Amino acid sequence: MSLLRRSVATFAAATAVLAATAGCGSGSEGGSGGKTKLSFFSWENEQTMKPLIDAFEKQNPSIDIEFSTAPPVAEYISTLQTRLVSGTAADVFVIAAENKTNLVQGGFVKDLTGKPFLANMSKFNTEAWSVDGKAYGMSISSWSAGILYNKDVLAKAGVSEFPTKWDDFIALCQKLKAAGTTPYYEGATGLPLSVAALVGHENARQGGDVDAQIFAGQKKFGDLWTGPLTTYNQLFTSGVMTKDVVGLKGEQIVDEFVNGRVAMIAAGPWDVPTLRQKAPNMNLAFAGVPTPDGKPFWAGAASPGWAINAKTQHEKEAEAFLTYLGSKEAVTLFNKGTAAMTTTSDVTPVIDKVLEPNLKALKDGTFYLPQIAWPRVQDALNTEAVAQLQLMIQGQAKPEDVAAALDNRLKSS
Amino acid sequence: MTVLDRRAPAVTGALSWLMSPKRLEGLRLQAFMVPIGIVFAVLFAIPLAQSLYFSVTDFNGYSMKVNFVGLENYRKIFTDPSMLAGLGFTLLFAIGTTVIVTVLAIPLAVLLNRRFFGRNVVRAVFFFPAIPSIAILGLVWAFILSPLGSGAINWLLDAVGGFGPVPWLSDGTLAQLSVIMVAVWSSTGWHAILYLAYLQSIPGDYYEAARVDGASARQAFFRITLPLLAPAVTVSSLLLMTGGLKVYDLPYTLTKGGPGYATFTITQSIIQSGIAQAKFGQASALAVVFMLVVGAIVALQLVLSRRLEGRLS
Numbered sequence: 001m002s003l004l005r006r007s008v009a010t011f012a013a014a015t016a017v018l019a020a021t022a023g024c025g026s027g028s029e030g031g032s033g034g035k036t037k038l039s040f041f042s043w044e045n046e047q048t049m050k051p052l053i054d055a056f057e058k059q060n061p062s063i064d065i066e067f068s069t070a071p072p073v074a075e076y077i078s079t080l081q082t083r084l085v086s087g088t089a090a091d092v093f094v095i096a097a098e099n100k101t102n103l104v105q106g107g108f109v110k111d112l113t114g115k116p117f118l119a120n121m122s123k124f125n126t127e128a129w130s131v132d133g134k135a136y137g138m139s140i141s142s143w144s145a146g147i148l149y150n151k152d153v154l155a156k157a158g159v160s161e162f163p164t165k166w167d168d169f170i171a172l173c174q175k176l177k178a179a180g181t182t183p184y185y186e187g188a189t190g191l192p193l194s195v196a197a198l199v200g201h202e203n204a205r206q207g208g209d210v211d212a213q214i215f216a217g218q219k220k221f222g223d224l225w226t227g228p229l230t231t232y233n234q235l236f237t238s239g240v241m242t243k244d245v246v247g248l249k250g251e252q253i254v255d256e257f258v259n260g261r262v263a264m265i266a267a268g269p270w271d272v273p274t275l276r277q278k279a280p281n282m283n284l285a286f287a288g289v290p291t292p293d294g295k296p297f298w299a300g301a302a303s304p305g306w307a308i309n310a311k312t313q314h315e316k317e318a319e320a321f322l323t324y325l326g327s328k329e330a331v332t333l334f335n336k337g338t339a340a341m342t343t344t345s346d347v348t349p350v351i352d353k354v355l356e357p358n359l360k361a362l363k364d365g366t367f368y369l370p371q372i373a374w375p376r377v378q379d380a381l382n383t384e385a386v387a388q389l390q391l392m393i394q395g396q397a398k399p400e401d402v403a404a405a406l407d408n409r410l411k412s413s
Numbered sequence: 414m415t416v417l418d419r420r421a422p423a424v425t426g427a428l429s430w431l432m433s434p435k436r437l438e439g440l441r442l443q444a445f446m447v448p449i450g451i452v453f454a455v456l457f458a459i460p461l462a463q464s465l466y467f468s469v470t471d472f473n474g475y476s477m478k479v480n481f482v483g484l485e486n487y488r489k490i491f492t493d494p495s496m497l498a499g500l501g502f503t504l505l506f507a508i509g510t511t512v513i514v515t516v517l518a519i520p521l522a523v524l525l526n527r528r529f530f531g532r533n534v535v536r537a538v539f540f541f542p543a544i545p546s547i548a549i550l551g552l553v554w555a556f557i558l559s560p561l562g563s564g565a566i567n568w569l570l571d572a573v574g575g576f577g578p579v580p581w582l583s584d585g586t587l588a589q590l591s592v593i594m595v596a597v598w599s600s601t602g603w604h605a606i607l608y609l610a611y612l613q614s615i616p617g618d619y620y621e622a623a624r625v626d627g628a629s630a631r632q633a634f635f636r637i638t639l640p641l642l643a644p645a646v647t648v649s650s651l652l653l654m655t656g657g658l659k660v661y662d663l664p665y666t667l668t669k670g671g672p673g674y675a676t677f678t679i680t681q682s683i684i685q686s687g688i689a690q691a692k693f694g695q696a697s698a699l700a701v702v703f704m705l706v707v708g709a710i711v712a713l714q715l716v717l718s719r720r721l722e723g724r725l726s
Contacts, residue, residue: 078688081474102691106475189669244560246672247582252559261563379689387495390672394585412489413690 035064038317041080041090043072043304044338051333056324063317066090072304073098084108087311091318095129095137095307097369101376103307104131110308110315112136117323122343124365128302128372137305138322140331141340141349144300144358144367145193145268148275151283153181153263162287166231169290173240176263184235185253186266188246188393191370191385193266196299197289198228200368204297211373214410221410222403229392229399231292236393246390258282268299269341272352286357288366298358300367303340377413384409461704467697474693486698496699498674499682500706502589506664506678507657507710509593510600511650517601518649522608523638536609539602547599551666554595558582558667582668585675592664592676596657604649611645612638647718654714658707679703 042049046069053065068090070076077099083089084106095103103109112118113135118126121138129137149162157176163169173183186192202224203210213219235241254271256262258278265271267286275284288296306325308318324330331347334340341359342349351359361367370385371378388405391397397405430436468486470479490496525536542550557565558581570576581591615638623633661680664670670677679699687696 074684074689081688081691084475085477098689099691102473102475108475189671242580242583243672244578244580244583247558247560247580247588247668249555252556252561256561256563259563377690379685383495383685383689387671387673387677394583394672396673412493413692 035062036314036317037064037066038092038314038321039066039068039090040321041068041070041083041093042306043070043076043094043096045069045071048334048337051337052325052330055329055333056321059324060317060320063320065321072096089309089311091309091312091314092306092321093309094304096304097301097372097378100129100131100136101378104136108310109136110310110312112138112308112322115319115322117319117326120326120344120346122302122345125302125305125343129305129307131375137307138326139302139305140326140334140344141303141338141342142300142362142367143269143303143341144298144361145266146197146286146288146296146298146358146361147184147194147264148257148267148271148284148286148354149264150257150260151285153260157181157263162285163290164288164296165294166234166290166292170234170238170240173235173264174238177240182256182262183240184264184266185248185256185262186235186241186245187248187250187253188386188390189249191382192232192389193268193299194289195228195232195389196369197297197367198231198291199225199370200299200366201289201291201295201297202228203368203373204366205293211370212375215375220403221406222400225403225406226399229389229402233392233399236395243393243395246393254278269339269351269355269358272354273339276352284354286354288357288361296366298361298367299369300358300362301369301372302343377410380409380413381406464697464700464704467694468701469698470694472693472697473691474687475691482694486695487702489695490699490702495674495677496679496682499670499677499679502664502674502676503658503660503679505589506593506596506660507654510596510657511653513593513597514600514604514653515646515650517597518604519608519639519642519646521601521605522612523634525605525609526612536606540606541602542599543603546662548662548666550595550599551663554591555582555667558591558595583672585672588668588672588675592667595667596660596663599663600653600656604653607649608642608645611642615641643718643722647715647722650718651711651714655707655711658703658710 040049040053046067049067049069053067057063057065070079073096076094077096080089080093080099081102084103089108095109111134113130113133115135118135118138121140122142125139125142126135126137129135129139147162153176154160154162154172157172157179159172159175163172176183186194206224210219210224214221214224236243250271253262253265254267254274257265257267258275266289272284275282288298291297306322308315308322312318325334326344328344328346331342331344335342335347335349335351339351340349341351341355341362343362349359371382374381384405385402388397388402392399392402469481469483471482472479521539525532525539529535559565559567560578560580560583562568562571562578564578564581566581567576567578570579580587582588619637619641620633623637628636659680660678661684664676664678665681668676670681683696683699683703686692686699
């Protein structure tokens with residue numbers, strides 16, 4: 001332990017010097033002109049957060065926000081981790097799926113349960129950043145992703161209404177393929193959105209708490225994943241999609257869609273601005289992922305939340321900042337700057353019309369993301385799931401093998 | 414005579430040795446080593462000691478409550494299929510790029526050493542791929558090697574020979590080959606320039622004498638050029654091998670380690686375990702094992718290179 005303490009102390013000293021040089025960290029003993037310095041570390045960029053910070057500082061002239069940022073996800077997580085261990089973390093920072101467990105278990109974040117600024121937040125968002133019933137983050141928006149399609153291409157194929165049943169979806173894909181159009185692309189360099197939606201649908205069908213049962217040792221991943229994976233695998237066994245999607249990046253898929261080389265793609269709200277810019281006249285529409293019983297589901301989650309450092313010396317100011325970030329004015333500003341689907345009770349977000357079905361899914365609660373539902377080992381399980389899915393797409397693994405690999409990964413972690 | 418008086422000559426002798434100009438000069442010279450000693454300690458010795466310590470603990474990078482776990486982390490890394498796959502591809506990449514680049518760079522350097530019109534431009538063209546960041550090259554090559562028919566290479570193959578789309582990055586074996594191919598493309602020119610520098614130090618008289626003796630170009634290459642390039646081969650292959658063993662950015666930007674774990678590397682595994690998965694103990698154990706493997710490979714390579722140099726010279 002002495003070696004560890006010494007090395008951490010050395011590291012902390014070095015980081016403190018760096019942090020002081022960079023003008024960030026928790027060195028908030030008092031700002032210029034008697035102002036209180038409140039440090040804020042975010043994974044949103046400065047362009048997104050500056051309007052909110054400026055407005056807050058204007059309303060709170062005695063508080064000076066020291067803003068620093070790191071891009072999501074790995075770089076943000078590692079920077080925050082280094083600062084936390086060295087005792088130089090910001091007073092307010094982002095809590096995400098990837099670090100929630102470590103932040104809460106390590107006692108690095110304040111319990112925000114019952115704080116007035118959480119009153120306007122969606123129950124789902126607050127629960128996403130809660131552990132054992134205690135809230136640790138304030139999240140003002142969510143996202144949901146499904147299938148984006150070119151209405152004109154589908155109309156040419158005689159389709160006026162997007163299928164809700166999986167079998168009908170496969171039939172539509174085959175019809176488009178027979179007509180010489182590539183029907184559907186969905187990348188598999190990460191966990192496919194349709195897999196998340198199909199697993200979410202199965203989870204809801206089984207009562208909605210299967211992940212908790214898996215982590216409690218009462219169920220196995222196969223109970224939840226084998227069925228949806230078998231459904232998803234039909235895309236490949238039926239020849240609708242080729243194994244090429246394993247090597248495709250998101251931008252390449254969007255590019256294929258923009259150029260009219262594919263009729264449907266898996267997409268999220270983040271793709272809409274690019275599409276509007278590159279293909280302003282394209283007749284777009286979003287739909288949920290069709291499911292075996294005809295009740296479409298979506299991939300989606302609460303956006304990362306803002307947490308207060310447990311060691312902050314400016315709790316009052318940090319709470320004031322969160323109060324502002326959750327206010328009608330700040331949420332409106334955030335929506336204006338990001339087009340995010342905000343979920344607070346007193347603001348109706350202004351969103352692109354094509355995203356209305358996505359917003360409805362958020363309101364209906366018909367969305368799911370495994371990484372958020374897993375209480376721990378999120379990154380290891382995600383890495384394993386992606387690798388095994390890629391093997392399944394290549395025909396080297398069966399759906400039950402993927403589920404078994406997830407069980408093994410959970411057991412060994 | 415007191416005891417002090419009796420000791421005086423010995424003390425005086427020791428003092429005069431300590432203060433001698435030769436000794437002081439030696440101390441002054443040694444003082445120049447202090448900064449590099451500090452850098453070595455801070456950047457290598459202390460992190461190494463930390464890694465060794467963390468590798469036998471359950472340190473997660475967050476909590477300071479650290480428990481000793483013995484060799485458990487080492488057991489885990491040797492039973493984890495992804496880490497073993499990472500080790501396999503890393504070795505394949507390092508050995509593959511070292512061999513292919515060496516085989517291509519030496520003849521290229523010989524060609525670039527000849528006099529021809531536009532020689533400097535051609536040298537610059539071959540050197541250019543070494544300039545951009547390898548991560549940027551990976552992103553660009555991901556588009557070039559797109560497995561779709563619209564990918565640059567597949568489009569060309571179709572236009573020229575009517576070949577169907579080749580799954581460059583979506584088939585495990587082809588993805589491994591593609592990553593190695595891009596690495597070879599980006600490194601060959603740089604290493605050819607390294608060989609070129611050595612080639613230019615070979616006196617032209619040797620070749621003239623060989624020509625007078627009736628030696629063919631092939632004989633001149635194998636009897637003069639290659640033996641005199643042996644030290645360059647040692648330097649170049651050492652750089653390639655060490656660079657190849659720590660590869661991360663190129664496979665990550667091209668394939669993210671897939672399909673499956675086909676292009677997963679040890680460095681990616683260390684970064685992923687340590688940062689994303691908060692398993693610093695396990696990542697440290699992997700780093701320790703990796704350091705030993707690298708040390709063994711580099712030592713073996715140096716021994717073989719020196720033997721080869723001795724045999725050729």
